[in-house]
Every structure is written in C-alpha cells, then in structure tokens.
Amino acid sequence: MTIENEQITPADAAIVSSGTGTKGPEERDLPASLKEEMDLCLQILREVLGEFDEKLLAKFDEVREHALNASAERFSGILTDTNPNQDDLQKVVDIIDKTDVHEAQLLARAFTTYFHLANLCEENYRVSVLHSREAAVDDTQAVDPVNEMTCAYHQLINEMGPAKAKELLDQLEFHPVFTAHPTEARRKAVEGKIRRISQLLATHELLGGSDKKENSRRLFNEIDALCRTSPIA
Template sequence: MPVDSELTRELRLLTDVHEQVLREAGLQWVAEQVAGLHNTAPLPPVTDPQDAMRLAGALTVHLHLVNLADERHRVRLLNAPATTPHADAGDDLWPAVSGAQGVQERLDSLRIHPVLTAHPTEARRRAIATSLRRVSEQLQRLENPRLGPEEQDASHRRLLEEIELLHLTSVLRTTQPEPLDEVRTIMTVFDQTLIRAVPRLYRATEHALIGEASGTVPTPVPAFVRFGSWVGGDRDGNPFVTAEVTRRTLALQAEHALSALQVSVERVGRTLTADQVDTPPSRALQEALARDAVAMPERFAEIRTGSPGEPHRQRMLVIAYRLQATRAGRAEHSYPGPDALIADLRIVQDSLAQAGARRAAYGELQHVIWYAETFGFHLAELEVRQHSDVHKAALEDLLAQIPDAPADASQDAAFLDRLAADGWPEHVSPREERTREVLDTLRVMSWLQERWGERAWGRYIVCFSHSAANLVAVRALARFAVGAAPLRLDVV
C-alpha cells in the first residue's frame, strides 16, 4: 500500500474509533462535531460551560490522534525503500574511499553532539504521552498482515480501550510542573527512542562502509555520538533548578543508563551459550574468570552452575552482576567507570573472535559496546547554564570581605584569575543564600564528576557574558567552592 494511502487509512481508523468512543459515552453531538471538522464552516456556538469543556476535550484528543498519525507517517517515509539511482551505492562505498588519505582518521574524529534543551512550560502530561504511545502500539499491531481474525479483533478492542482512556484522561496539570518532572519526561525519550536508535545508526554506517562484512569483522565505526542536556542544569530563568535538583537529575540519568546497560549485557550474555570445547576462551578471558571466582565466590558459583562449560556466557553474567552492584552503590563489586566495563566487554569480544565465533563477537555484543561508549554511566553530559549577573552578585558577596581587593574586582579578570590559581583568603565565607547556592552547584559538579566520570558534567554556559571576567568568574568561584580538588570546567 502506498505510504500516503496508509496515512489516509490510519486517520480514518482513528477518527472512526474516536467517534465510537464519544457515542458510547453519550456524546453523539460531540461526535458529530468531530466528524465535521473537515468542513470549513465554523463550529456552532456552545453556551453551556460543561458542554464547552466536553467539546474542547474531544477536539484536543482528536488533534492528538491526528498528530500521532502524522508522526507515524513520517516514520514510514523515513523507512521507505530508497528509489534514488544511487540507493545501492552503500555496499561499494568503503572500498571506493578506504584508500583515500585520511578517511579513517576523519571518521575517528567525527563527533555528533545533540543537546536536549530545557522546556519547563511543556504542557503535555506524561500520562497523555504514555497513552498515545499505547495507541501507537496497537496501530503497529494492526499493521501486521499475519494477524488472524481473533488477534485483529483483540487489537481493535484494545485500540477502543486506549482511546477511551485517552478521552477520560485530563489534559491539564493540577500542579505546577517541577524540574524533575521534566527530567523524567526526557528520560522517556532516551528509554524509548535514543537508546535504541544509536546502535542502529552505527550499524547502518558500518553497513554503508563495508557492506555484507558488517557484523563479522572489527568495526571501522567509532561511537561518534554523545548527548548533552540542559534539563536539570539550566538555571537561567528557572529559580527552581537548585544544586540538589541537579544532583538528583544526574542520579536519575545514571540509573537509566546503568539499568539499560545491565539489561542489554544480560540479554546478550544469555544468548552466548557456545560450549568451551568448540569455542575455547582466550587466555585473557580465563584469567578474568579466575579473578571473578576469587572476588565474588558465591555469586560466581551460582553463575557457573547455571552456565556449565559456557565461559563467555559466564563472563557476561558476571559483568551484568557488577553493573547491578554499580547501580546499588556496592563498592566492592561495582565498576569505577565505563572504561572498565568496556574493557571487560572487549575481552569477551576478542575471545569470541579468536575462537571463530565472529558474528557473536561483532553482532549484538558490538551494540552493547557502542552503547557503553556513547552513554557511559551518565547517559548525557549535563550542562550548567547561569546568568553572569548571578556570578557577579556571588563574587561581590565574597570580595567585599577582602580589604585590598581592587575596585570593581568582580569585573577584574586578572585579579579573578589569581584567585582561581592561588586560592582565596581563609577568612572569606558566603553571607548570602544565593552565593551558597552558586557554590553548592560547583561542589555538586565536582562530586558528580568523581562519581560518574568527567564526561558526566563539564560544560558551564555563562549567559549574557560581556567580558573575559564573566568567564574567569566561574573558575574563581570554583576554586572557592572545591579548593584544589579536581573539577574539569569548560566555561563558554
């Protein structure tokens, strides 16, 4: 069926089901108004406030469903087979360009870094978004040509049920959205879309470069995507984003990143049932398993009992257990950072490849490695955004306690640079609450980098900068906040 015809069919289906839901609710007149939306005539006036609310609610649901159909239509267009004259050129691309000087070097240096920005006024409730996702799942099921009559009836019934629930769900928030609400909304974007899409992007790039060898040889494609986020870190214009909110934001991000990693490692690990006779473990893998037996004897004994003679599976399940320990904060078995995890995954991958199981080595296991390289343990690099006037006020609070400070010291880049390099006088302390909040934010940055690695946080954006002093101010405040403790800052 042509893509445009599928859109028309889906719009008709959603409209019919919505009208049926309205009629079953005793809102025949509302159903008629929704059915007549394609007419250019204006809606008749509604004088009763309750009727007006019912009509507004029905129209809102209708527009949600139309937007959903449009989103699915765009996905179908993107997934439609290419019809250009060069659609099949991908298989020959790598042989054609691999000899060109610097191609691999350029690929190795490629970096795509999307940043998710904060939108604290986002009106759509997560309940509405979740309901629409369930509607989409039923539409996806109904597209399956292999569904039998009973399954089609069941999916159609579920579609009616989901649209009825959507109709009954309030579109209005009863409380003001908080920064952490927005963080949780962003987490659904990662969980449902980005985490799945990124390995597919790498694999598609690999296939374009090496064709049918994709998934059977070491990949020429590095993990070139990194994500940033202002959500939970953008303070400019939002006084509700505090140091505590930022700390909890990265804790949420880390939980989602580690949870997805643990699930992926365990899923792939349970498929690696290759016997050690036909797929002998490498020396590095044998040594890793020997260390595991000493470091976690009880847990390792359970894993070995459940996976006898399957060393690669054993090692992957140990890795999953260590990720679980990292999530729970159990220092004894947790990973110090993503680099240690990636090194463990590489040992398994190299062992499989040496034993001749190349598809197992460079297939789904490579997806897990790409995931770890892209998202780390922090999911997205959190970025702080603050107005320069806030820093100026904090500096003035502190600098007022230094008798020999130059006039207008908060704008003296050289003086601030000396404070950043040499430290502050010991008698200086914050007197204003807003100063303490600025310093607490920098302390949280230092702690989070120590906990989750430097990639977790580093960029500090100063809004309305007028001079170099506005940038040096952050370094001076950071020196006051954390002293000589390590804190990587990329102030822009």
C-alpha cells in the same frame, strides 16, 4: 486539489474522512497507508464519543465538517463550496459561542484527542518512510542520500577541497537549544496512552481474525482512556 507546489500542512489538512461521506480535497492527497490509519483512529474516536454522548458526537462532527469545508476552500485555489454564501469558519465560531462551558470542555477534549491521534499517525508514517528510504540505500555507497549531513559533507569537499572543508568545519560551534514544545510538555499519563496506541497501530494491519478484533478492542479502550484523561495536571 491543492495550489501548485503547495504542500498541505498537518494542522491545516483536517486529514481524515468524517464518517459522513464528506471528504475535502486535501484528504484525497494523503498516502493510502496514512489515510487508512487515520480513518481507523477517527472511526474509533467517533465510537467512543457516541457511547459517551450522542449530542457530543453530533457537535464534534458538525464542527469538524465546517472546519473541513473552510480548509478545502483555502487550499483548492478555487471556490469549491456548494454553498458559497456560508462562512464555514464563522459557523464553527457560532457553534462554540452557543455551547455552555461544560459542553465546550468536552468538545475541546474530543478535539484534543483527535489531534493527538492525527499527529501520532503522521509520526508513524514519517518513521516508516524514513526506514524504507534507509533500507533502499546500499551500505557501500559513499553518500547516503537519506542522510543530509553526509550529502552536505561531500558537497563541501567537492566545492572547497578537503583542507578548506576541514578548516571550515573546525570553526563550527554546536549550541543545543531546549524548547518547551507542546508535544514535549504532555502529561506522562497522556504520553503513556499515546505510546500504547502507537504500538497497537503498528501491529493492527499485520493481524487477522480474533487477534485483530482484540487489537481493535484494546485500541478502543486506549483511545477512550485518552479522551477521558485531562491534558493538564
């Protein structure tokens, strides 16, 4: 459940089910295909963490569940926490404060991997939606409703006429700005693993039998490697 007309942002909606049966309202609002892919990634990540250290997995689940509860309260518009006297966000802070440096580093790496996977699933879903929209557009149409530039151009002509529109467009200046966005500053080693995970996810649902098992095995290996790779040089 969300506040009317408010869209849940990817960063705020923890997005995937925890594997413990707990789901926040924002999780149920996700498109089915996106949620299935995110559930798969989380399931494999939890297997990776569990094999590495059961205590790390338990702490990962605990922090994530408290964060989910805090997120659910923020976006529901009403108090949905079964324990209203418990500050879930403060619980997360308390858990991290009691964690030693080595464990905190492992936990940070686990959540870094988690958010890499969540962002990847989102990107894949966004691309698939755009492709679906483009495929539905007749190539004989004067205006492509998917392409905002063509819509704006035709609206400009309708409002000002061709001559005035051309005069205005001739005055436009294009100044590209290059920013150091975190997603662009990822290490090449991390980027390569994310790219391979994306390719495996793209074919996962199309496979069956032994091919799907092999795909899942390779996903496990890539997510395991991603989790073990330092995000900085």
